[in-house]
Amino acid sequence: MVSKKNISITVNGEAKEAEVEPRMLLAHFLRDVVGLTGTHIGCDTTNCGACTVIMDGKAVKSCTILAVQANGRKILTIEGLSKGREKLHPVQQSFVDKHGLQCGYCTSGMILTSYWLLKNRKNVTEEEIRAAISGNLCRCTGYDNIVESIKDASKKMEEEGDPIEEHPEIKVRA
C-alpha cells in the first residue's frame, strides 16, 4: 500500500492543503482537488504546453510535475491573473484585442508563458517571443496573431504596469 502525502501548495495566493497519492500530477491537483479548470491538459506528454502554470516565478508544464514536488511552492494559474478585479489582465486583454485565439484550448498556457516572458524581458523582440512560446502548441491560429498579441501585451504592460504587483502574494519572482 502506497502511503499518501500531506501537501500544501499556495495557489493564486491561497494555501491549498490535501492528502494526495504521490503519483498525482500537479495539473490534476489544480483541476480536480482545487477545482480550477482553467489549466488545461492537452497532449499529456510534455509537448503542447496547454497545462502551463507559473511555479515560483517560472513557467512550467503542470502535467510533468508531481503535486508532491510542488509542496511548499507558489503556483499562479490563469484564474490568478485577474483574480479579484473587474478587468482582464493586460496579457489576457491583448489576446482578445489581437485575436490571439480561436478555439482557446491552448490559450491559458500561452498567456502564462507570455506573462513569464514579459516579466523577464523588456522591449521583447519577435525572435524572443517565438523562442519563448516554442513549447506551447496552437493548432488553430498559425501563431502570427499570438505573436501580435504578445507584442501588444508587452506595450500594455509597459504603459499600464502589471496589476498582479498589487497582490504581492501572487507576484512572479523575475
Place this chain on the structure above:
Amino acid sequence: MNPPTFEYFAPTGIDEVIDILAKYPGEAKILAGGQSIIPLLKSRISSIPYLVSLSEVKGLSYIDEGSEGVRIGAMTIDSDLENSDLVKKRFPILHDATEQLADPLVRNVGTIGGNLSHADPANDLPAVMIALGARFTLRGKGGSREVEAKDFFLDTFTTALEPEEVLTEINIPFWGKKSGGAYVKFKKNTWNFSVAAVAVQLELDGNRCRKAHIATTSVSPKSGRMEKAEKALIGAELNDHAISKAAAEVATSSEPVSDSYGPEEYKREILRRITREAINKALSRAGGN
C-alpha cells in the same frame, strides 16, 4: 495519465537520500526535475517502486567559478545554465546546448544532473560534457569519487553510477587561452529529439590544433569521444581539408539507425554537415579565424 504507483521520499539531506537508495537497491531511483522520468512513468514505459526526490536537499543548485574551472551543482536547472553569463563567456558550447534543449518550460524544471544521469543518447548534455572534458562527483555510502564524463556513460540509460550513488556535482575545467567550442543540433521541431547533434571543443597552438574533443548526440547507443575525427584535427592546421576529413570521420564512425527521424544515410550526411559547422564555429570562437 497517472504514473503507476510508487513510494515517494523527499529527504532534506544527501546522506538520507543515499540511505534510501541503499535500502532499496535497484528499485529506488532519484527524481531530479522529472522531465525525463515523469513522461516515462506516465507512458508506463517504466515503473519505479521508490522515487527519491532531491528537491528538498539544499545546496545542490549553483554555478561557481573557481581558479581551475566551473563547478555546477547537479540540481541546477537548464534555464539557469542558459542564462548564466559565466557559462556564455567561458563555455559557449554549453550555452548553445542549453538554449536549444527541449523547450523553455522544460528547461525551467529539468536539471543538469538529471539530464546526465538519465543517459539518454538523445539528451544534449552528455556529448557537451564529454567534449568539455568534465568530471562528475558521485556521492555514495563511503564518500565521494570522481569520474570523467567520457567514462560515465556506459550504454543507453546506463551509467557508472552504483545503485546507491548520486551525481552531485559537475566540474568543468578551464581550457587554454586560445580555446573554444560549439554545439550544433539538427532537429525538425522543438518537441522532438534531434536527428543528430555534434559537440566540438578545440584548443589552438598558433595556427595548429593542440587539443580536440568531439562527441555526438542521437546517433549511437551512448555518447562518446570520436577519436578518429579528433586525430584528423590534432596537430593539423585547421583548413578546409582537415575539417572535411574530421567531418567525414564523424559521419562514418557514428552508428545512426534508420527510424522515424530519417534513414541512416541521411543522418550520416547531416552529421557530416553539422560537424563542419561545429568545427568552424569552435575555431572562430577560439580566435582561429
